[in-house]
Amino acid sequence: MGRRTTTWLIAGVLSAGLLAGCSAEETQEPEAPDAEAAQGETEQADQTAGQGSGGDQGMDDDGAPADSAEVTTAESDLGTILVDSEGMTLYLFTQDSPGTSVCTGECLANWPALEGEPTAGAGVKEDLLGSIEREDGTVQATYADWPLYYFVQDSESGDVTGQGVEDVWYVLAPDGQMITDEAPEQAGSRPGY
Secondary structure: OOOHHHHHHHHHHHHHHHHHHHHOOOOEEEOOOOHHHHHHHHHHHHHHHOOOOOOOOOOOOOEEOOOOOEEEEEEEEEEEEEEEEEOOEOOEEEOOOOOEOOOOOOOHHHOOOOOEEEOOOOOOOOEEEEEEEEEOEEEEEOOOOOEEEEOOOOOOOOOOOOHHHHOOOEEEOOOOEOOOOHHHHHHHOOOOO
């Protein structure tokens, strides 16, 4: 099976998993044995998203969490947005509150945190950078006090497939404001949640 086909299959499974993974309220634990298979596919998707362009998502060359995370900017269909040093799009979660992340468990599996102390790249306002310590002790980068995340369905730099998912995940502009516009190529066909 080709990489594109595998990616679409994984995207379909993840879309169903996202519905439960990042809702504002906790949902019931899955009882079916398929939940374990879905989690395995989620982990595989994390690994797939980590391959190729920009896929290190907070990891150093040894696969360990990076000590620092460069935040920079890039042009997209949504305007100038925040990305990591590899061009992977960064998102905020509106269910978080400034300086606090509530994305854990399955949510975090689908929306990995940008880990490490952030450094300012081109176009980034250094005074808006910060970090928080997550419950598991990892350091997560913030911008304008919003914890920053990746989306596992973004497979290459420039992807903005997480934009507007369930009306709670958005990209950020360099001034720290969330961009709520729908990505033009996604109009009418946003991924599920």
